[in-house]
Amino acid sequence: KAGVTQTPRYLIKTRGQQVTLSCSPISGHRSVSWYQQTPGQGLQFLFEYFSETQRNKGNFPGRFSGRQFSNSRSEMNVSTLELGDSALYLCASSLASRGGYTFGSGTRLTVV
Amino acid sequence: GQNIDQPTEMTATEGAIVQINCTYQTSGFNGLFWYQQHAGEAPTFLSYNVLDGLEEKGRFSSFLSRSKGYSYLLLKELQMKDSASYLCAAMEYGNKLVFGAGTILRVKS
Numbered sequence: 001k002a003g004v005t006q007t008p009r010y011l012i013k014t015r016g017q018q019v020t021l022s023c024s025p026i027s028g029h030r031s032v033s034w035y036q037q038t039p040g041q042g043l044q045f046l047f048e049y050f051s052e053t054q055r056n057k058g059n060f061p062g063r064f065s066g067r068q069f070s071n072s073r074s075e076m077n078v079s080t081l082e083l084g085d086s087a088l089y090l091c092a093s094s095l096a097s098r099g100g101y102t103f104g105s106g107t108r109l110t111v112v
Numbered sequence: 113g114q115n116i117d118q119p120t121e122m123t124a125t126e127g128a129i130v131q132i133n134c135t136y137q138t139s140g141f142n143g144l145f146w147y148q149q150h151a152g153e154a155p156t157f158l159s160y161n162v163l164d165g166l167e168e169k170g171r172f173s174s175f176l177s178r179s180k181g182y183s184y185l186l187l188k189e190l191q192m193k194d195s196a197s198y199l200c201a202a203m204e205y206g207n208k209l210v211f212g213a214g215t216i217l218r219v220k221s
Contacts, residue, residue, distance in 0.1 A: 031207060033207065033208075033209070035209075035211075042199075042211055042212070042213045042214060043155070043199065043201075043209075043211035044211070045208050045209060045210065048206070048207050048208065050207075055206060055207065056206035056207060056208045058208070090154060090155070094207075100145060100157030100160055101145075101157065101209065102157065103147075103154040103155050103156070104154060105153070105154050106154055
């Protein structure tokens with residue numbers, strides 16, 4: 001079966017712009033989480049959605065937002081981009097905790 | 113507060129056994145995950161422990177002690193392809209995974 005699909009794979013944006021990243025979970029998975037990965041901070045939790053509801057949120061500013069659609073696909077949006085937002089953004093989906101979270105290949109965002 | 117500690121780097125020889133330790137301190141606890149991440153790739157799920165004890169899965173085993181806030185990942189019969197970063201992650205209530213910084217394992221021939 002298809003894995004977690006994230007688009008686009010690479011993105012270059014200018015400071016001050018906004019960006020939308022997309023994630024399609026594994027079919028049947030209703031939980032979708034987003035993480036930011038940087039060399040200095042490692043993997044940090046952004047937020048988690050289940051059945052179109054945000055269930056949990058990490059310690060990121062309000063410029064980071066997300067949503068989930070009825071087909072479980074999820075998007076995250078970052079407004080007013082800063083240089084420090086350059087990172088690999090990973091999406092993960094899960095059916096149940098014990099099965100683990102399956103990560104997508106990520107979107108590498110570069111802010112210049 | 114949240115704190116996940118694991119060694120930064122380890123080196124081991126092909127065919128050997130290596131143990132990667134992880135200590136955690138989180139707000140609520142709902143299980144401990146181990147992931148493997150090769151450079152430039154997404155993390156891949158290795159194991160999940162929620163009860164104390166050892167879980168074995170082929171060449172990989174993972175152990176958890178909830179009372180000590182401690183886990184380890186044991187890799188046997190090391191292969192060159194096992195060279196990667198190994199991430200320890202504790203799940204807090206609310207399905208939030210808190211990751212350690214990762215342990216870079218280098219397997220030498």
